[in-house]
Amino acid sequence: MVRRAKNRQPPKTQKRRSRRARPVLSEAYWDVTHRPLQCLVFLLPMVIAYELGMGFFYRNTPVEMRPSLAAEELMNWFFSLFGGTGAYLPGAVLVAVLLVWHIATRNPWRVPGQPLLGMAGESVLLAIPLLFLHGRLTNLHALFDTGHGTGGGSSPWQEDLLLSIGAGIYEELVFRLIIIGLLNLLLIDICGMKQIAGVAAAVIASSLLFALHHYPPIGSDSSWSASEFAFRTAAGAYLAAVFVLRGFGLAVGCHTMYDVLAFLLSR
Numbered sequence: 624m625v626r627r628a629k630n631r632q633p634p635k636t637q638k639r640r641s642r643r644a645r646p647v648l649s650e651a652y653w654d655v656t657h658r659p660l661q662c663l664v665f666l667l668p669m670v671i672a673y674e675l676g677m678g679f680f681y682r683n684t685p686v687e688m689r690p691s692l693a694a695e696e697l698m699n700w701f702f703s704l705f706g707g708t709g710a711y712l713p714g715a716v717l718v719a720v721l722l723v724w725h726i727a728t729r730n731p732w733r734v735p736g737q738p739l740l741g742m743a744g745e746s747v748l749l750a751i752p753l754l755f756l757h758g759r760l761t762n763l764h765a766l767f768d769t770g771h772g773t774g775g776g777s778s779p780w781q782e783d784l785l786l787s788i789g790a791g792i793y794e795e796l797v798f799r800l801i802i803i804g805l806l807n808l809l810l811i812d813i814c815g816m817k818q819i820a821g822v823a824a825a826v827i828a829s830s831l832l833f834a835l836h837h838y839p840p841i842g843s844d845s846s847w848s849a850s851e852f853a854f855r856t857a858a859g860a861y862l863a864a865v866f867v868l869r870g871f872g873l874a875v876g877c878h879t880m881y882d883v884l885a886f887l888l889s890r
Contacts, residue, residue, distance in 0.1 A: 648730065653869075655738045656745075659724040662872030664734045665742050666721075666792065669879060670714045673789040680781060690782055693836065694793040717796055721871075746876025749865055753881040754888075756861070757854055780890070787886045791879025798836070798859065799866040799874050802829045826863040833859030 648654070655661055681689040698713045806825035810816040816824070834855035858881075866874035 650735075652738050652741055655735060656742055656873055657870040658730055659721045659728065659871075660730060660732065661734055661738065661742075662870060662875075663718065663721040663725070665739055665872045666717070666875055669788055669792055669875070670717060673785055673792060674711055674714045676781070676785045677789075680779075680785070690786065692786060692789050692793055694797045695789070697797060698793065713793055713796070717792065720796075720800070742873055742876060745869070745873060746880045747884075749869075749873065749877035750880035750884055753858055753861060753877070754884060756857060757885070783886055784883065787882035788879055790882055791875050791877075794833070794836075795862065795866070795871065795875040795878050798829050798833045799863060800871050802832060803863060803866065822867060826860060826867065829863050830856050830859030833862075 648658075677689060695713050698716065702712055702716075803822075803825045806828055807821055810824055811818060811821035814821075834852055837855045862874055862878055865877050
């Protein structure tokens with residue numbers, strides 16, 4: 624007796640196109656704050672306030688004569704090598720980087736509102752240790768340093784306040800997102816260094832570069848101060864730790880709130 628073979632259907636995996644499964648995202652606050660789209664929505668009001676504010680106060684001043692941030696000028700110099708120029712180019716780059724990052728991670732286009740309020744409050748809390756650290760290492764009456772920008776001479780308080788916001792945005796973009804990101808790529812992905820060692824090396828290197836970037840302040844006649852350099856190095860390490868552990872958005876929020884609070888306390 625001959626048995627007929629049953630018609631077997633091909634496995635379902637052969638019928639379906641292979642698709643990359645979307646990652647299952649945690650909705651916990653500590654995880655949401657790391658998402659690039661969440662960071663972009665959180666930072667966008669700061670970027671708009673800085674860019675439009677500087678454009679408003681200096682609308683009759685040529686772009687090259689406006690006060691600017693050293694980090695901004697560094698970015699503008701880099702992009703000028705490739706023919707890119709523009710007053711709002713650094714802000715556009717920030718938005719583009721976070722959007723590309725969001726698309727690459729394939730996260731949903733959804734931004735919960737409650738974590739945005741939490742990020743604002745956490746930014747203030749994270750800035751407080753920096754104020755105490757500055758008070759311990761340097762002069763309490765010199766909390767705010769207008770050496771973030773270039774332009775020389777005395778400046779109105781509106782300009783200093785805007786520069787405080789801009790410094791938090793663009794210094795974190797350069798020294799945390801770009802430099803730590805590139806060093807992690809080089810040390811961990813290319814050179815094969817262990818994760819902890821690679822991140823630690825990137826944090827140390829970015830912290831020293833951050834201190835050298837600030838000291839001595841541009842346009843200042845101040846002499847070398849070991850305590851000031853120590854503070855800026857420690858502040859760079861602190862902000863780098865916030866970036867690694869809490870994400871880019873909160874690193875910018877912490878830096879911006881520190882600068883703004885230091886400015887207000889110095890008045």
